[in-house]
Amino acid sequence: MSTYAIGDIQGCFSAFERLLAAIEFDPKKDRLWLAGDLINRGPDSLATLRYCYQQRNSITAVLGNHDLHLLAVAHEACEYKNKDTFADILAAPDRHELLHWLRHNPLYHRDKSLGYVMVHAGIHPRWSRKKAKKLAREVEAVIQGEQFPEFLANMYGNQPAQWSDELAGSTRWRYITNCFTRMRLCDSDSGIDLSYKGGLAEAPKNRFPWYNTPHRKRIKDTILFGHWAALNGVTGKPDIVALDTGCVWGNKLSALCLESRIWTQINA
Ligand SMILES: [Mn+2]
16 A cells, blocks of 8 residues: 655646556555645646546545635636636536535645645745644635635735734635645745745745745644645755646656655656
């Protein structure tokens, strides 16, 4: 039995299938951890989401920003954008089951015995592991509950930058969701800067990747995350693992075996 963590698939189903063949994934005994953004930008969002739903008993997936965007469009809280490529899901006869499964995925996942935590984008530098879990569960309950339309209507936006325990309501939900699903850079005071998507070499001055922010709370587990393709899998830290190697942009799709720490990569 092996556990494999895979980054942003974004509808690249043929690459995903080739990667599963390369690792000889057996859903009867192996497990897949998927770091979110299962769909969008790539060509086969419906096939990807259907496979994940069919294999749901062997899969743990966290929510990414594209997954939440799909849910927002499906719930008519946002318009379908020019770059979106998930019209096939919206038109599918099984859309209800697929979106129901997606909506019930967590923002944060931890396996204590394996010693890994997985999120889509990151964990706010000032949050302990315990606090991150508590805040994730708080917003997951909103996403899965009756306040979901209110959540979606207020989900988009880059503000506020600073975390405060006093944040409340939809502003608090947006902040927590932005950290788990969109964050890349922070300022030296742990404020989040959601405007930048590029690599580290060209990053604005006085900005740090969230995992290199001064005074970051130490988290003992290895953190797995996706979302930031421009890192190309490089963080410089053995306990911070970037899984998104830019498959949808023509680079690679990667799987990390959590037990052996062996990587398998295939070309897009
Ligand atoms: Mn993302």
